[in-house]
Amino acid sequence: MKKILAIIMGTILIASVFIGCKNATQKNEDGLNTLEKVKKSGVLTIGLNDTYPPMEFRDESQKLVGFDIDLGEEIAKKLGVKCEIKTNEWKGIILSLKANKYDMILSTMSITDERKKVIDFSNPYIVGGQRIVVKKGTDNIKDEKDLFNKVVGCQLGSTGEISASKIEGIKEVKKYDGVTEAFNDLAVGRINAVIADGQVAGYYLKKRGEDLVLLDAKLTKEPVGIGFRKDDKELKEEVQKALDELKEEGTLSKLSEKWFGYDIYK
Template sequence: MSFGKKAATALLLVFLLAAALGAAGCSKPEPAQPAAGQGQAPEGQAPAAQDALARVKAAGKLVAGLDDAFPPFGFRNEKNELVGFDIDLGNELAQRLGVKMEWQPTEWSGVIPSLKSKKFDVIWSGMSITEERKKEINFSIPYVAGAQIIITKSDNKSINGRADLAGKVVGTQLGSTGEEAAKRELKNVKELKTFDAFTEAINDLNIGRLDAVVIDDVTANYYLKTQPGAFRIVDDVLSYEPTGIGIRKEDTTLLDAINKELKAMIADGTYAKISERWFGTDMSKHLPQ
């Protein structure tokens, strides 16, 4: 082979090698596929819903909005410490989820908008489950079976049912289902006064500014226990309302986890111990089966 032919052959080989290398450098690697169940929302489930429980665990805390003047569910003791049935139950559930519980007091009248604007993860404050509220948020399984009732002072013998409240001044909490029940069932009262907290309504009843208070039966029994002889329950139930934990509609994985732990606490007796501490009885016996 002549020198010219050798040179031409070498140049051709160099050209072919460069072309091959260029093609390899321009090829795009195949994207890595996520493992099954990782990084993909299950069919029909929004990414936000998938992330709810993971978000709470990543933050290391479950933030709950509550009314901190609502005994025995959540209130301040003489040392200004937050105590109550919901507090003990919530702290236990958070521990089982592997996170800490953070309680965030809020105005009850705006508690649902605050949840929806993500100021906290859940509403945990003896919240009655109603059809109207279910249009805006989801609820856990009921963890207390409740009712809206009427209480008056123990020495008031003239009020024995809703009909006896005609022309009377009645109090309840603003934004509560007690307010809804009073507006729906008590048409002839002289005035329905609303308060930011039930403690204020009870105080006004005690000093004679109110004739009666519409309140849930659990809270009413707490006041009867802590202030013996001061009040009595009128034998007239205005409405039956189970109590649940409020959760945003999209946070389905968090809802599932909370329901699982509530059921576990009822099954293993933890709920009963906490309930007996605050109510003197196991409230789970009254829950729908």
């Protein structure tokens, strides 16, 4: 009886292993990784939030423009495919990546330890940082210590929000879906300051006039990278190769001069 039971169990085990191997082979033969899917379809889909000038935003004619838009187009060219942009609310941008709404995130995303737990990143293509913006004529705010008992605005889910949450004594951290909304509230006096990426703030202030001022104080130093699903190693490597070539060829420097007014890669 024991021999018969052993034979039956052995047969089941062998069958299970065979079926498992067959399924794995089937997946390898018929399934495509993301890079292969991109190459086959001829389209690289990029997820971003379109409320962060000069990185990604809508111009006067509602056309999607910005540094990351141009960079996405250049990366797609390197891969030999077309670039397709899919916009997403910032607070759900990582969840949408993991749900396969797009192939990667190219949206001025700072590389943080928390984010690295759930997605992978390229090497930094920009090193940014959070700075303070105040209304022109504000004499009582010079650095983060002066934010005590003040109402401070930031973009919801951004590293600006993280920086604001770490400053002791702030009366209220007001969170906005887009950083432009925060600047508008600052201009009319609804809040006392905004914490945002320095390059983004500098561009926005230049475009809107002289009603707001970007302070010299730097709160953080933040590397910005492209986000990928953790199992998309092949796509990540191919995009990183494209980034390296674009930097070596001087394309990134040209984009920097176009959108920031100076070469951040020097």
